[in-house]
Amino acid sequence: MMNRPTVCLTLLPIHKTITVKAGSSLLEALRRAGVEIAAPCNGHGLCGKCKVEITAESPPLETPHPHLRPDEISAGIRLACDVEVYDGMKIILPEDHALDTRILEGERIQKSRVAPAAVVEKINERFMLRYENLPPVQLSSWREALSPKGLAVDIGTTTIVASLFDLLSGRELATSSSINPQTRFGHDVMTRIRYASTPEGLKAIADVTAEGLNALIGKLCQDAGAHFEEIVDAVIGGNTTMLQLAAAIDPKSLGRAPFAVSMESGCSYPVQTFRLKMNQRGRVYIPPVAHAFVGSDISAGLLSTVLFSGRTPLLFMDLGTNGEIVLIGNGYILLTSTAVGPAFEGMGITHGMQAVAGAIETVWTNEKYFTLRTIDNAPARGICGSGIVDIVAGLIEGQNVEPNGRLIDPKMKNSSKGPFADRYEKIDSIAAIRLTDRVYFTQKDLRSFQLAKSAVKTGVEMLLAAAGLNSMDLQEIVIAGAFGYHLREESLRKINILPRGFKGKIDFAGNTSRTGCVLLLVDAANRQYLEEQMGMASYLSLPGEPDFQTQFVANLPFL
Numbered sequence: 220m221m222n223r224p225t226v227c228l229t230l231l232p233i234h235k236t237i238t239v240k241a242g243s244s245l246l247e248a249l250r251r252a253g254v255e256i257a258a259p260c261n262g263h264g265l266c267g268k269c270k271v272e273i274t275a276e277s278p279p280l281e282t283p284h285p286h287l288r289p290d291e292i293s294a295g296i297r298l299a300c301d302v303e304v305y306d307g308m309k310i311i312l313p314e315d316h317a318l319d320t321r322i323l324e325g326e327r328i329q330k331s332r333v334a335p336a337a338v339v340e341k342i343n344e345r346f347m348l349r350y351e352n353l354p355p356v357q358l359s360s361w362r363e364a365l366s367p368k369g370l371a372v373d374i375g376t377t378t379i380v381a382s383l384f385d386l387l388s389g390r391e392l393a394t395s396s397s398i399n400p401q402t403r404f405g406h407d408v409m410t411r412i413r414y415a416s417t418p419e420g421l422k423a424i425a426d427v428t429a430e431g432l433n434a435l436i437g438k439l440c441q442d443a444g445a446h447f448e449e450i451v452d453a454v455i456g457g458n459t460t461m462l463q464l465a466a467a468i469d470p471k472s473l474g475r476a477p478f479a480v481s482m483e484s485g486c487s488y489p490v491q492t493f494r495l496k497m498n499q500r501g502r503v504y505i506p507p508v509a510h511a512f513v514g515s516d517i518s519a520g521l522l523s524t525v526l527f528s529g530r531t532p533l534l535f536m537d538l539g540t541n542g543e544i545v546l547i548g549n550g551y552i553l554l555t556s557t558a559v560g561p562a563f564e565g566m567g568i569t570h571g572m573q574a575v576a577g578a579i580e581t582v583w584t585n586e587k588y589f590t591l592r593t594i595d596n597a598p599a600r601g602i603c604g605s606g607i608v609d610i611v612a613g614l615i616e617g618q619n620v621e622p623n624g625r626l627i628d629p630k631m632k633n634s635s636k637g638p639f640a641d642r643y644e645k646i647d648s649i650a651a652i653r654l655t656d657r658v659y660f661t662q663k664d665l666r667s668f669q670l671a672k673s674a675v676k677t678g679v680e681m682l683l684a685a686a687g688l689n690s691m692d693l694q695e696i697v698i699a700g701a702f703g704y705h706l707r708e709e710s711l712r713k714i715n716i717l718p719r720g721f722k723g724k725i726d727f728a729g730n731t732s733r734t735g736c737v738l739l740l741v742d743a744a745n746r747q748y749l750e751e752q753m754g755m756a757s758y759l760s761l762p763g764e765p766d767f768q769t770q771f772v773a774n775l776p777f778l
């Protein structure tokens with residue numbers, strides 16, 4: 220069989236020329252070149268997020284698509300998944316092609332002594348690695364100039380964050396982040412589970428995960444002037460699916476009842492399990508996994524924020540594509556999870572985007588006007604999760620939306636109230652609020668958000684009911700995750716996402732998974748403590764509760 224000819228493409232504004240096989244899709248070509256752009260549906264033409272501009276110097280064929288407006292097609296905008304590459308093609312990448320993530324953390328990280336699980340000792344002129352209770356092993360490649368180091372890693376559904384630490388001092392040496400390369404196989408967990416349910420699919424996802432992690436490790440070592448051989452310990456936080464995919468463990472049981480976890484946790488693995496570029500005598504610790512839907516990122520997050528606080532009862536929430544909710548009382552830990560969907564992370568929203576430069580992250584409103592703030596004060600290109608919450612809150616306060624979630628046409632209601640009243644229009648026959656010339660928020664977006672809001676509130680209410688508590692009993696509510704970091708308590712109250720009585724009790728804690736992994740890395744005693752605490756945890760399955768559907772429907776209105 221003859222090899223396909225190759226073609227050359229130019230990527231702007233990075234001025235990079237790549238050579239790929241003719242007949243490839245543009246999305247495939249970009250990925251092979253190491254360039255990631257948003258494509259939550261993994262190139263199936265469903266999400267419309269992989270838009271790129273092809274310059275007039277290399278005019279593309281027209282490819283009509285429901286996600287492309289006529290003016291976009293005329294301007295050379297195409298879906299990368301729907302375009303076949305050709306020689307001389309020049310592509311202007313979307314501004315978020317190099318997706319930097321902000322590593323946001325709160326002020327509540329507990330200080331920890333420096334007593335790591337991995338210690339390097341010199342015994343009889345040989346360097347030996349002592350790791351927890353395992354027999355010491357010789358480090359044949361070790362030398363005097365090296366110093367033991369460790370990794371704290373958070374594998375999120377969308378992003379990966381990794382930090383390098385000096386295990387002698389507990390000092391942070393470098394931190395870096397990247398888009399989780401698994402996103403090319405689907406934005407949501409269930410899509411990835413389906414893809415990885417064949418040996419070929421599992422290998423493909425495990426391979427790109429290892430590549431992505433090792434690329435970060437390489438950058439950390441370069442930034443810190445370290446050598447990968449010095450890394451003798453790692454702690455990984457992540458939801459259960461991310462962990463099993465990283466370890467190349469078949470995830471099928473996570474996608475169907477009874478939702479069984481196929482990997483052990485609260486224990487350490489050989490480095491080879493995750494194929495990390497670190498000392499091959501080292502180990503990788505996975506914090507306790509409580510359930511198929513409550514992973515080690517949650518247990519690590521609890522360690523970094525609430526398990527030492529002494530304040531009970533207390534609610535911990537990590538709101539992303541999947542919403543994990545934990546209720547902690549005197550002597551008990553109740554957990555649940557709820558299918559929130561991607562709305563809180565900006566996906567599934569017409570102009571939704573991740574929290575990168577140009578994303579609208581905050582919206583202030585009064586009776587007549589609204590003000591936008593974007594990340595890095597860059598020109599507005601879309602809306603991230605916290606901005607969506609503020610927009611919905613402003614619509615509700617300005618009476619621009621009915622309690623049932625329908626956008627109000629001021630002309631039909633003979634009203635011009637609210638900051639968004641003069642921004643109402645129909646776009647492709649769908650009611651929308653135009654925020655800028657390029658960005659708008661539609662009725663369909665509002666419905667997606669409404670479902671996510673109801674899922675969260677129902678989960679909280681059912682956990683409280685299971686513990687025999689009401690919302691007024693809560694002493695504190697900790698909201699974790701990058702989405703939660705820029706939320707405003709006032710907006711949460713307006714959208715009716717939490718039960719009554721939470722005013723003044725909310726703490727926005729940021730990336731608690733990474734900080735919890737740091738504590739588990741620098742002090743081995745925290746591992747035993749966390750394992751003991753999570754041993755008390757019990758899981759409440761919301762769909763199995765008889766009143767779940769009734770409460771979910773009751774929580775849909777914006778009242």
